[in-house]
Amino acid sequence: MFWTICLPDTSSRIVGYRRNGRLEGYLAFSFEKAHDANFLLNNMLIRALVYDNPTALSELLAFVRTQADQFDRIIYETQDDRFHFLLSDPRNGSDNLLKGLWHEVNTQGIGIMYRVVDVPALFSALSDHDFGGQTCRIGIALTDTFLPENAGEYVVDFRNGRAKLTETDDDVDVGIRLDVSEFSSLVVGAVGFRKLYQYGLAEISDPAYLETVDRIFHTDQPPLCMFNF
Numbered sequence: 001m002f003w004t005i006c007l008p009d010t011s012s013r014i015v016g017y018r019r020n021g022r023l024e025g026y027l028a029f030s031f032e033k034a035h036d037a038n039f040l041l042n043n044m045l046i047r048a049l050v051y052d053n054p055t056a057l058s059e060l061l062a063f064v065r066t067q068a069d070q071f072d073r074i075i076y077e078t079q080d081d082r083f084h085f086l087l088s089d090p091r092n093g094s095d096n097l098l099k100g101l102w103h104e105v106n107t108q109g110i111g112i113m114y115r116v117v118d119v120p121a122l123f124s125a126l127s128d129h130d131f132g133g134q135t136c137r138i139g140i141a142l143t144d145t146f147l148p149e150n151a152g153e154y155v156v157d158f159r160n161g162r163a164k165l166t167e168t169d170d171d172v173d174v175g176i177r178l179d180v181s182e183f184s185s186l187v188v189g190a191v192g193f194r195k196l197y198q199y200g201l202a203e204i205s206d207p208a209y210l211e212t213v214d215r216i217f218h219t220d221q222p223p224l225c226m227f228n229f
Contacts, residue, residue, distance in 0.1 A: 017051075019055070024051065025052060027048060028048040031045070042072065044067055044073070044074045046077065084106070091105055114188045117150060119142065120165055122187065128162070129162075131163055134158050135158060138173065139205075140156060142183055146180075150180060176203065176204050178196060178201060178203070179201070186202075187217065193214045
């Protein structure tokens with residue numbers, strides 16, 4: 001079952017999918033002029049698509065499909081970099097060809113930034129988080145030119161995926177060194193340690209532990225921000 005909410009801005013709508021009385025997904029969209037001289041020609045701009053399961057996603061996309069004759073183009077703002085797998089034709093309609101005969105499928109931007117400002121508080125807050133089920137004692141050397149008191153060397157004892165900050169640096173298994181900017185992106189799951197190492201943005205004392213460290217900070221779901229600034 002679908003329901004629609006009209007927001008104070010009359011061009012904005014929220015469509016929800018409900019099953020057995022439970023909301024399982026919704027999408028928020030607005031209208032955008034597609035032609036200066038033809039007021040009947042508009043685009044559908046989807047600003048949010050949230051769903052709990054494949055059925056909810058399928059039903060919401062079915063609703064979007066029914067609007068195909070009402071809009072010139074449907075434009076979707078998403079943080080899902082694999083969304084194009086859903087489309088039978090992932091091209092974005094620009095007809096741009098990139099070098100090597102690659103078809104343009106989207107335009108991409110980076111805006112939000114994350115920052116760790118208190119390393120002890122971070123690992124205290126994440127005491128119940130499972131860091132990949134890994135066991136390893138890691139020395140983390142951070143540089144932070146903007147907030148020098150946040151810089152320093154920390155030892156984190158990971159046992160079966162649970163992290164505990166310790167006050168001694170004896171007998172660490174491996175040491176890593178990186179700036180707090182890369183560390184912040186690593187902790188929230190925006191980038192993996194292996195990639196930072198490949199880019200030369202992180203150092204590791206023993207490359208034999210590269211896989212372990214990468215698994216510790218790996219996450220299946222990168223950060224998602226639904227707020228516009």
